[in-house]
Amino acid sequence: MTNKYVVVDVETTGNSYNRGSRIIQISAVVVKDSKIMEQYTSFVNPEMPIPAFIKDLTGITEEEVTNAPTFDEIAADLHSILEGAIFVAHNVKFDRSFVAGELKSAGFNNPIEKTLDTVELANILLPEANSYKLEELSDEMELEHLNPHQADSDALATAELLLMLLEKAKSLPATTLETLCKLSKSLNNNMFSFFESIKKEKAGQLEHLQDDLESFRGIILKKKRIPDQEVSLQVVNYPKNENEKISLLQNSIRDFEARNGQFEMMDTVYESLDTDIHSVIEAGTGIGKSLAYLLPSVYFSAARQEKVIISTYTIQLQHQLLDKEIEVLENALPFSFQTALLKGREHYINMLKFEQTLYELDSSYDETITKMKILIWLLYTKTGDRDELNLSSGGKLYWKRICNDGFFVEKQIDPWTCHDFYLYSKRLAENANLIITNHAMLVADLNSQVLPPCSHVIIDEAHHLEKAVRMKLGQQLEYNNVKYMLGKLGTSEKKKRFYKLDRCMAKSSSVPAFQTYLMDRAIADLDIETDDLFILLGQFVKFHRTNKSKSRRIKFRLTDNTKATAGWQRVLMCAERFLDFHKLISSGIQERLTLIKKNPPVLSAGELAFLEEMTGFYEDWLDLGQHVRQLLLPKESQDVIWLESDEKCTPNRTSVHCQPLNVNQFLSEKFFKENKSVVLTSASLTVNNTFKFFNKEIGIDSFDRIEKKIASPFPYEKMAKIFIPTDLPEINVTPMDEYVESIACHLIGTALAAEGRMLVLFTSHEMLRKTYELLSESNQLADYVLLAHGVSSGSRGRLVKSFQQFQKAILFGTSSFWEGIDIPGEDLSCLVVVRLPFSPIDEPVTAAKLESVETSGKNAFSAYSLPEAIIQFKQGFGRLIRKQSDRGVFFVFDQRIITSVYGKAFLRSIPPVKMETGSLEYLIPLVEDWLKKK
Structure with missing residues (x-):
């Protein structure tokens, strides 16, 4: 019925x-x-x-x-x-x-x-x-x-x-429906009845799987195919003159516009690759830099039969390159080429582990939902990449169990070897001309070769390279992560990992089973030490904190002086006890895994999956011990170490972090020296028309290189205008609440003049929140939709989308909104920078860098703080004009841009546009007049 x-x-x-x-x-x-x-x-x-x-x-x-x-x-x-x-x-x-x-x-x-x-x-x-x-x-x-x-x-x-x-x-295929029915029995809201009724409805129908699907071990998934590497028999000549480029692209790109800057960048990239020399290219907004480096990369690869790696900072840009720019080139070029996307192995599902979790009877709600959605996903995913999935927090924890994080199981005895997504992505990369990856993966590959051999690399969003390297080389220790790992070892019969290891070992060796209860005791003791360690760390932060704000996380940098205190000595003693128990547990896991590897037993698929999971876990477990030693125990190091917590300094909100102070030497020796040609490009690399600051920060300054600054093709003087109100208080001598009131009043006037469509960029989340609350309570912008990052619900992308849906909207953003968001057309007509984007001097890495610069005899402000802020300022300005038809106003509420000696450096960093200064009352009619001319 x-x-x-x-x-x-x-x-x-x-x-x-x-x-x-x-x-x-x-x-x-x-x-x-x-x-x-x-x-x-x-x-x-x-x-x-x-x-x-x-x-x-x-x-x-x-x-x-x-x-x-x-x-x-x-x-x-x-x-x-x-x-x-x-x-x-x-x-x-x-x-x-x-x-x-x-x-x-x-x-x-x-x-x-x-x-x-x-x-x-x-x-x-x-x-x-x-x-x-x-x-x-x-x-x-x-x-x-x-x-x-x-x-x-x-x-x-x-x-x-x-x-x-x-x-x-x-x-859905009948096999998939059958598994969904079994899993859904544990869910509420009659989900079982829903899938069961559909299964019964299809029961009498003859089913044939689609040609692109296959059934393996009771799971239906998309077939994998390695594309043939077609060798072009014709000579591949790069289109060096402008007419050749136009002829090539105009038929495959809708509304194609010939841009001299784009052609100049293409030629520079090709020269860099072809002559084996590094290059640094600043490409202004509107150049079309993605196509400008992809086209010469493809021609170079086809002509020389060498791979080119394309590295980006964001996942979004990686997929944009694949889904948009690469498709354009495939339609335009007279020869075929292959492109592959490769990420770290933890991004890919391990099918053996996933298969075995389907038989578990006591999964949580989040795990069950995630298993069901993965079964659907496997019907069409070509990659097995977790970034394609929308996972809940519980789903992300489950993914850690089933991701491809270790290779204990010999691939010849793993029944899923031919369906392994990680190995498949590597095979695709081995057959590709272009390999698209991210900065983090690129850095990780410097220490453990995962990417195919390649000595030609394009770095997009290169202004993020230094930060990406610092983060990848850095370490962190978090209470919740340690507790999660202890939970993975477990003490209940259901999760007693050592008991399961002993059972596997007994099949491979005559050695008597280990005393599992000793390991259980060590786990329990380590659990207690974890609590004690993070309580002591929280107390240490609370005692030494200088920031009394309740709206942001506390960051406290460890120095030689703070490490000499009695409070830190108590932390050290606890850390040493932690490591004693950690070492005992590590030895237990290693001994068992070694015996099993020496005498591989005949194991069930479930036991193989368990060993695969334990191998990945063991690597993470060893990393945990290394992190505790490097972060907490005394040592000589140039690394910056700091503690983070909230205002209550509770253990589950306390963490320890470490990053290298400088990465220029690392990149110089491991990256630029080892590669023939590295092309670095971004819209923001120069300060005062020179690449000096950027080159030194990333360690390319001692290498021969091409340097090219390609201006935006946009006529900015006709498209944008700067307005600087002079009736705001001085930012460094005014109390926060008073300054926020002034900002709020000026934003009201500016919003009314611009009729919304306004992006407001802050450098402080506390100031953002207070301004947002004041404007919300004032009711003077009752007709406007106010959206604030970290206050309004939703991700950055969702907030931007909501902003674009309303005629009268104001979007408040902090650091991540200064770049990487694209709001073209009339959706954004007014951009406001509340403060010049200097990094807080108490931010741990910034503070350490400033001290290091001062020690070297240089002025820390002019040598580091100012250049870094200028690059960020250029990124912020770049949000306003995104295409040829855009027009808008750029407000700077920080008067230091016109009153300080260094202010002109900010103005020189952006394209030449007309500037108006004066009271807000004087500026408002000018703003209205400018926007009406659109």
């Missing part, structure tokens, strides 16, 4: 029916036979005022509900609609609680017996969705959703989503 679904959405006065909140609008959509049959919608008089924030969120007014029926008056109709149906909602617990509560209050029995949550269902069936919020899913799936947060529109969008998910579920 066909299921009848009723998709329900309610708008309410609050979050809890039991606490007095009531329904103000309800909509029910009847779905049957894969069709929407009817929709019932009604406003509801809640017989109480509607809170202001609910009015703002939903757009529902008091007038609309005053004359509406009470719930009692519509209860009979709703009861009739719901009877015998499966109750469906997006976050079903919320809607069900209100409907059931209102029906009971009206004297009706509860007709809701079966429920289905489309959040949960989408989580399983749409594993790659960016978000599972209804509004965002509707956008991504292109479902009609005209009025978010109104019940009729929400219910209809949810019904459309349900139909789409039903069709997707019906298209």
Whole structure:
């Protein structure tokens, strides 16, 4: 019998029916036979005022509900609609609680017996969705959703989503459905019934797997194929003149515009690769630098039969290169080439471990959902890369169990060898002309060769290289991570790893089993020492802290003086006890694994998966001991070590961090010396028209190189204008709260003039939060949508998308918003820099660098602080103009840009544009006039 679904959405006065909140609008959509049959919608008089924030969120007014029926008056109709149906909602617990509560209050029995949550269902069936919020899913799936947060529109969008998910579920292979049914038995909301009914519906149908799918050991997954490496028989000549480049690209790029700067960069990159010389290229906004380095790289690779590595800082750009720029070149070039994306092995799923976890009977809710979504994902993933998945926090912990983190199992006895995603990605890379990776992977490869041999590298977003290297070479010690690892060893029968190791060992050796209880005791003792260690670290931070702010994490750098205190000596003694127990456990694991490797037994697939997991765990376990020694025990080092915590300095919020002070020598010896040609490019590399600061920071200053600064093709003087208010207080001598009030007042005036469409860049999250709160409370921007990073919910990408959806919106951002976001067109007309982006002098690495520069006899401000801030400032300015038709205003609220000696250096760093200074009252008409000319 066909299921009848009723998709329900309610708008309410609050979050809890039991606490007095009531329904103000309800909509029910009847779905049957894969069709929407009817929709019932009604406003509801809640017989109480509607809170202001609910009015703002939903757009529902008091007038609309005053004359509406009470719930009692519509209860009979709703009861009739719901009877015998499966109750469906997006976050079903919320809607069900209100409907059931209102029906009971009206004297009706509860007709809701079966429920289905489309959040949960989408989580399983749409594993790659960016978000599972209804509004965002509707956008991504292109479902009609005209009025978010109104019940009729929400219910209809949810019904459309349900139909789409039903069709997707019906298209699943029978084997996959069978496993989903088994896993879903432990879930709520009748998920088992949902998949079971679809399985029964398909039971009588003859099924043939799609040609691109295969079944292996009870799991259906996409077939893998290594592309043939076609050797071009024709001579591959790089198009050196402009007409050749235009002819090549204009037929494959829509609205192609010939840009001299792009052609100049292409020639520079090709020269660098072809003559085996390094190069540093600053390419202004609008150059089209991705294509400018990809095209010559492909020609060079095809002509010389050598690989080229392309390294980026962000995952987003890696995939953009593959999905967009590479596709353009494939259509444009007269010969074929191969491209591969390669990441660290922990990014890839280990199918042996995943297969064995499917048989576990006691998985948590998050683990079960993640297993189900991975089964769906395997039907179409070509990479097995976790970055394709939207994982919950619990899902990320589960991924640590099943990722490709160790190779204990000999590949010839691993049944999944031919389906191993990590080995597959390496094989693709071995056959590729271009290998796309990231800075972190590139650095890791310098110490352990994973990437195929290659001596020609392109570094995009090169201004991040120094930071990426520091982070990759750095270490950290976190309470939660240590506890997680101890939990992995476990003391319960279910997780007693040493007991399982002894069982495996007994199959391979006549050596008597070890005394597992001794290891259990060591684990318990180490668990206690972990608590003690992080309590002592927290107390140390609390005693020495100088920052009294309650809105940011505390960072405290360790110096020789602080290490000489009695408090630190107590930390050292505890760390030594920690390492004693850690060493005992390490020896136990190593001894067992060594015996098993010496005499490989015949093991079940489950035992093989366990050993694979333990091998990866053992590597991480050894790293933990190394981190404790290097971070806490006395040693001579140039590394910067610091403690982080919150205002309460609790153990689970306390961590220890370490990064090298400088990486220039490391890069010089390990990277630039070892490669024939490295091309470094970014939009922001020069300071005062020289690459001197950048070259020294990354260690390329002693090598022969090409240096090229290619200006943006945009006529900035016609597109942008700088405004600097002179009636703001001096930033360094004004109390925070007073300064924030002034900033807020100026932002109100600026926002009104620009009609929103404004990005405000801060250097301090505390100042951002206080400004946001002040503007929210003032009600002077009531018609504007205020979005603040770290305050408003959502990721950086989601906040940017929300910002673009509203005509009158203001987006507040800190460090990550100064670069890497792209808001072209009228969505962004006004950019405000609140403070010049100098790094805080108490930030541990910055403080250590400043001391080091001073010790060398140089002025730390001019030699380090100023150049670093200028590069960040250039990045910030680059957010305003993204394409030829853009036009906007650039506000700098920090008067130091015109009053200080160094201020002109900031202005010289950006393209020449007209500047206006004066009181805000004087500037506002000029802003309005400039923007009206758009």
